[in-house]
Amino acid sequence: MRDVAIVAFAQTDHLRRTDELSEVEMLMPVLHQVLDATGLRTSDIGFTCSGSSDYLAGRAFSFTMALDGVGAHPPISESHVEMDGAWALYEAWVKIQTGEADTALVYAYGKSSPGQVRDVLTRQLDPYYTAPLWPDSVALAALQAQALIDAGDTDEAALAAVATRSRTDASDNPHAQLSGAVPAGDYLVQPLRTGDCPPIGDGAAAVVLAAGDTARALCARPAWIRGIDHRIEAHGLGVRELTESPSTRLAAERAGVFERPVDTAELHAPFSSQEVVLRKALGLGDEVRVNPSGGALAANPVMAAGLIRLGEAAARIHRGESDRALAHATSGPCLQQNLVAVLEGESAHA
Amino acid sequence: MPKEPVAVVGVGQTKHVAARHDVSLAGLVREAAVAALQDAGLTWADIDAVVIGKAPDFFEGVMMPELYLADALGAVGKPMLRVHTAGSVGGSTALVAANLVAARVHRTVLTLAFEKQSESNAMWGLSLPIPFQQPLLAGAGGFFAPHVRAYMRRTGAPDTVGSLVAYKDRRNALKNPYAHIHDPDLTLEKVQAAPMLWDPIRYSETCPSSDGACAMILTDRAGADRSPHPPAWVHGGAMRSEPTLFAGKDFVSPQAGKDCAADVYRQAGITDPRREIDAVEMYVPFSWYEPMWLENLGFADEGEGWKLTEAGVTELDGDLPVNPSGGVLSTNPIGASGMIRFAEAALQVRGRAGEHQVEGARRALGHAYGGGAQFFSMWLVGAEPPTG
Numbered sequence: 169m170r171d172v173a174i175v176a177f178a179q180t181d182h183l184r185r186t187d188e189l190s191e192v193e194m195l196m197p198v199l200h201q202v203l204d205a206t207g208l209r210t211s212d213i214g215f216t217c218s219g220s221s222d223y224l225a226g227r228a229f230s231f232t233m234a235l236d237g238v239g240a241h242p243p244i245s246e247s248h249v250e251m252d253g254a255w256a257l258y259e260a261w262v263k264i265q266t267g268e269a270d271t272a273l274v275y276a277y278g279k280s281s282p283g284q285v286r287d288v289l290t291r292q293l294d295p296y297y298t299a300p301l302w303p304d305s306v307a308l309a310a311l312q313a314q315a316l317i318d319a320g321d322t323d324e325a326a327l328a329a330v331a332t333r334s335r336t337d338a339s340d341n342p343h344a345q346l347s348g349a350v351p352a353g354d355y356l357v358q359p360l361r362t363g364d365c366p367p368i369g370d371g372a373a374a375v376v377l378a379a380g381d382t383a384r385a386l387c388a389r390p391a392w393i394r395g396i397d398h399r400i401e402a403h404g405l406g407v408r409e410l411t412e413s414p415s416t417r418l419a420a421e422r423a424g425v426f427e428r429p430v431d432t433a434e435l436h437a438p439f440s441s442q443e444v445v446l447r448k449a450l451g452l453g454d455e456v457r458v459n460p461s462g463g464a465l466a467a468n469p470v471m472a473a474g475l476i477r478l479g480e481a482a483a484r485i486h487r488g489e490s491d492r493a494l495a496h497a498t499s500g501p502c503l504q505q506n507l508v509a510v511l512e513g514e515s516a517h518a
Numbered sequence: 519m520p521k522e523p524v525a526v527v528g529v530g531q532t533k534h535v536a537a538r539h540d541v542s543l544a545g546l547v548r549e550a551a552v553a554a555l556q557d558a559g560l561t562w563a564d565i566d567a568v569v570i571g572k573a574p575d576f577f578e579g580v581m582m583p584e585l586y587l588a589d590a591l592g593a594v595g596k597p598m599l600r601v602h603t604a605g606s607v608g609g610s611t612a613l614v615a616a617n618l619v620a621a622r623v624h625r626t627v628l629t630l631a632f633e634k635q636s637e638s639n640a641m642w643g644l645s646l647p648i649p650f651q652q653p654l655l656a657g658a659g660g661f662f663a664p665h666v667r668a669y670m671r672r673t674g675a676p677d678t679v680g681s682l683v684a685y686k687d688r689r690n691a692l693k694n695p696y697a698h699i700h701d702p703d704l705t706l707e708k709v710q711a712a713p714m715l716w717d718p719i720r721y722s723e724t725c726p727s728s729d730g731a732c733a734m735i736l737t738d739r740a741g742a743d744r745s746p747h748p749p750a751w752v753h754g755g756a757m758r759s760e761p762t763l764f765a766g767k768d769f770v771s772p773q774a775g776k777d778c779a780a781d782v783y784r785q786a787g788i789t790d791p792r793r794e795i796d797a798v799e800m801y802v803p804f805s806w807y808e809p810m811w812l813e814n815l816g817f818a819d820e821g822e823g824w825k826l827t828e829a830g831v832t833e834l835d836g837d838l839p840v841n842p843s844g845g846v847l848s849t850n851p852i853g854a855s856g857m858i859r860f861a862e863a864a865l866q867v868r869g870r871a872g873e874h875q876v877e878g879a880r881r882a883l884g885h886a887y888g889g890g891a892q893f894f895s896m897w898l899v900g901a902e903p904p905t906g
Contacts, residue, residue, distance in 0.1 A: 216759075223581040228574035228643050229604055232889040236761045243774035245781075246759035246893075247610055250575065250582060250602035259599065259614055265621035266521050291581035295637075296542060299580070400588045400598040418595065500585040505598065 172264050173383040173390030174511065175376050176205040177479035177486075182345040182371035182467035185281040189370075191220075191230065195237040195277050198374040202273070206376050206386040210239050213376075214269025216246040217260045219253035219276040220471050223288050234277065245269065252276060253373060253475030254398075254436075254497030254507045260377055261396055270379045271386075277372035278471035285368050285470060292500060294403060305501065306365055306439075310357035312410040312502045313441035317359060319411045322444045324359055328352045330440035331363035331465055338462025345369045345467040364465075366438040371469030373476045391482035391493075391511040395423030398507035403500070410502055413449040419508040420450050425494055430510070432457045432484055432493035434477035438464040442503055446496060450508075456494075460484065474498065478509060485513045521620040523903050525742035525749035526864040528558025528735030534698040534849040537636035538729040543578060544590035547632050550731035551591055554628065557870075558735040559746040562592035565735075566624035571601040571611030571631040572853030573888075576643035578634055591630065603757070605801065605888025607631060608732065608856025609895030612884075613755045615736050616897070620752075625738050632731035633851035640727055640852065659724060659804065661890060663716035665769040666806040670718065672770060675809060675824035677718060681709040682827055683805035684723045684847055690834050691844025693873035698728045698849040723805035723847070730851035732858045739903070750864035753881070753904050754785030755897035762890035769891055775814040778894040782883070783816070786898040791816050795898070796879040797839050797866045798832075799859035801886045803846045808832060812840070815885065815896075834874065842866065842874040856886025860897055867901040 178201035186194055203209060210216075216238060222230045231248050240246065245268075249255045253276020260272035280288075286304040293299040316322045331350060338347035345367045353362030376386070383390040399415035399422075402408055420426065433456050437443040443458065452458060459465075461480040464473050474497025484490035492512045499505040530553025532538070538546055547570075555561060568591050575581050584593075584600040591598075603610040608631040615629035644658070670677065685706045691697035692704075712722035742749045758778035760767070779791075788794050798817070802808045812823035817838060826832055832840035841847070843862040846855045863884035865871040871879075881900045887893060 221581065222574050222576060228576040229889065231602070232604060232762055232892065235759060235892070236764075241760050241764060241767075241773070243758040243760040243772075243777050243894075245757055247601065247614065247757055248603050250600050251584075255599060259601075259617075262614070262617050262621050262623055265623060266617050267519075268617075288581065291575075291579065292585050294586050295578070295580045295583075398597050399595060400585075400593050402589050402594050403586045404589070415595070499582070504585055504588075 170265055170379050171392055172261055172377055172379050173392045174478065174482035175378045175383050175387035175390050176202040177375045177483050178202045179343050179373040179476055179479060180371045181343050182369045182469050184345065184369050186279060186370040191225065191234050191277055191279060192237040194370065195234055195275060195372045198372050199237055199275060202374045202376045208271065208376065210244065213271050213273045214245065215260055215263045215272040216244050217248065217256040217272065217274050219249050219251050219256035219475065220278060221250055223291060224278050224280055224470060226282055252471050252497050252499055254478055257375065257475060257478055258396060258398060258507060261393060264377060264379050270382045272377040274377060274475065275372065275374040276472040276475045278469045279370040280368045280470055281370050306357045306360060308501045309439040309441065310360045313359050313439065315410045316441055316444055321411055322441065327364050327440040330443050334459055334463050334465040337460050338466030341461050341466065343467065344462045347462060347466055360439060364440040366464050366468035369467060369469055371467060371472050373472045373479055375475065375479050387486065389486055389488060389513050391485035391513065394510040394512050396509040397422035398505065400505040403504060405502060411445065413445050413503050413506060416446055416449040416506040416508060419506055423508045423510050425450065425508060425510055428492060430456060430492045430494045432460065432481060432490040434461060434481040434495045435459055436464055436474045436477045436497045438468050440465060445503060450494065474507065481511050485511055522622050522738045524616045524619045524752040525737055526734055526899065527737050527742060527745040527749045528554040528560065529861045529865055530554030530557060530733045531696045531858065532730045533696050534728040534730035534851055536728065538634065543583060543634050543637065544587055546634055546729065547587055547630055547731045548590045550733040551628060551630055554733035554735050557747065560735060564626050565592060565628045567597040567618055567627045568593040569599045569601065569611055569615040569627060569629045571607040572633055573605060573607055574643055577640050577852065578637040603888060603893045605852060606856050606886040606893040606895045607888060608854050608858065609860050609884060609886030610757055612734060612857055612860045613757060613895055613897060616752055616755055619736050619738050626741050627736045628733060629736060630731060630733040631854040631857035633853040634729045635727040635851065636729050659716040659719055662804055663719050666718055666804065669770045669806060669810050673821040673824060679809055679824045679827055680718065680723050680805040681706065683802065683808040685709045686833055687841050687845045687847040690842050690874055691848035694843045697844040698726050719804050725803040725846045725850035728849055728851040730849065730854055732854045732861050734861055747870060748868045750867045750899040751903045753898045753900045754782040756781035757895045759893050762892050770810060771814045772891050774892060775887065775894045778896050779815045782896045782898050792838060795881050795883050797842060797876040797882040799843060799862040799884050800840050801846055801856060801859055802841060803850065805847060808840055839876045842871065842876055856895060859886055860884035864899050867899050
């Protein structure tokens with residue numbers, strides 16, 4: 169495998185609404201930031217890949233316009249996944265592994281404000297038997313949370329502590345949508361209170377990947393991707409053990425998470441209860457710094473939130489605050505699909 | 519370390535029709551996947567990862583359908599990627615899957631693309647404008663017709679060329695049991711007499727709306743050695759994109775298409791595509807795109823593409839058969855249409871194209887495009903493994 173690193177990361181300030189901005193306008197600042205940080209121009213980039221979902225904008229082919237933000241002429245080698253940007257990063261990583269590219273620009277964006285995101289996400293479900301019932305994302309997460317409580321894996325106080333820690337940590341994150349002390353709040357769907365649930369908002373993120381010496385030339389301390397893998401589980405909630413995340417566990421094994429301890433973990437857990445599931449699957453103890461950015465409980469721009477976990481983990485390595493970090497992204501109801509990556513700073517590898 | 523050679527060892531398609539009322543989305547995709555596994559002599563257990571593609575989720579009204587389809591495609595416990603690059607998606611999806619093998623991330627990958635247009639309404643799915651953005655207009659024909667007209671004006675092509683393409687592709691489709699449109703009574707006169715939809719595009723020169731899926735099994739050199747049938751080898755593959763609208767864009771012959779073809783030919787060592795390529799599966803949703811793409815892909819000089827079509831060069835028994843399967847004009851499950859091009863190219867060089875087999879086909883091009891003629895994906899496959 170080629171050594172590939174995240175060498176730059178940028179994200180927008182995440183906001184409840186950005187009515188005044190088109191997707192392209194929201195995206196352009198972060199694209200410019202990562203290009204400026206590396207000194208690269210669009211024409212220097214070997215491969216470009218993005219992640220988004222048409223359903224947020226409420227129209228087909230929304231992503232085709234986003235390409236305007238890249239300034240893609242002369243034409244570029246480019247692809248798009250209708251998934252979180254974390255999977256776009258994976259596709260870009262594979263492309264670099266083939267040797268056909270040495271650098272990649274990866275971006276993701278999501279505007280939840282044009283619609284009702286809880287309703288929109290119900291359209292992910294089995295279209296014949298489940299979607300017609302409109303079970304929303306919070307209700308499904310609440311089923312998972314209740315299963316965890318029933319299994320003795322957590323309780324409401326512990327969930328509230330996760331929310332409090334996340335939003336306290338988010339105080340140091342100027343991009344976070346919510347930060348500071350937050351009361352547990354009323355039940356949104358029992359047993360989840362508003363504090364256990366992610367904010368709804370708009371945002372975008374971008375990273376630059378580079379291989380080997382190119383990465384070293386572009387970044388003082390590249391965040392090397394030592395392993396990356398993703399796995400999916402069955403769709404039907406009735407055939408899954410919701411208190412476990414076998415796909416996260418398997419992806420982590422394949423990514424090499426368990427070979428050495430990590431010091432940081434950026435987990436894409438939109439609900440406090442999902443952090444409990446992920447910690448168990450990943451075997452994370454209290455010594456691991458979990459979601460120092462505040463995580464998805466502080467800002468959850470759908471489609472970008474997973475890429476932001478990779479970016480936040482990389483940024484800590486860039487800043488010398490972490491030597492070996494885990495980054496995780498999820499997709500689908502109740503953690504159906506999960507991606508895990510291990511990032512390391514140079515000194516940790518030596 | 520050089521890339522791992524990638525082989526196509528399994529191809530599966532559904533019979534494409536206007537509406538498959540007898541299967542769900544899951545049933546449709548599974549049918550194609552099982553057919554591809556059978557062709558490859560493999561089982562679900564042999565598959566390391568699944569890469570799935572389709573055109574907009576709005577076409578069926580299911581957001582991120584890969585989540586719901588994971589079970590039907592045997593993906594549980596495996597990696598599953600979902601690609602969406604508009605009309606080029608079927609080709610892009612195959613290339614993403616091929617890269618997984620080429621990079622030695624996985625050894626054997628199932629890739630699949632589908633569209634079940636009868637579950638919803640594609641015209642509705644394409645007609646949801648949001649403020650301050652250029653809509654693709656109601657349906658694709660309205661967007662592409664002016665560019666066809668521009669081609670005719672630029673090249674002086676007579677207005678009879680489009681109907682020749684439709685007549686040829688629909689006759690080829692009669693030899694392809696999976697093709698959607700089978701009209702045994704077709705005549706050139708009937709094609710020419712069809713009503714005008716978007717001048718100069720007649721109803722008979724447009725693609726149908728189909729339900730269908732196409733799947734391929736891609737594997738490494740060791741996997742190819744175990745294949746019960748001859749594999750097709752990937753000699754080159756590329757994607758290129760440019761924005762939908764910008765000053766200076768050439769809608770008749772987009773730079774992204776030229777660059778994409780040039781990259782594929784470079785990888786495959788092709789210097790004279792007209793002579794060195796034996797069959798082409800080209801994305802032709804409206805008949806005039808055959809002469810247009812003949813030029814864009816380097817098979818004809820600028821302004822000369824229509825002459826190849828008119829001279830019969832692109833007929834099934836011509837010197838450069840284009841769309842021996844019947845093409846998108848005969849079968850259009852939108853998200854799958856690009857992958858069908860790639861898969862049909864593979865069938866040709868495997869010698870497994872049945873009645874629409876091009877005799878002695880050794881190298882074939884699969885081509886797809888999408889969006890406002892802005893996304894391109896292509897691959898060139900051969901009967902022999904790549905050298906070097």
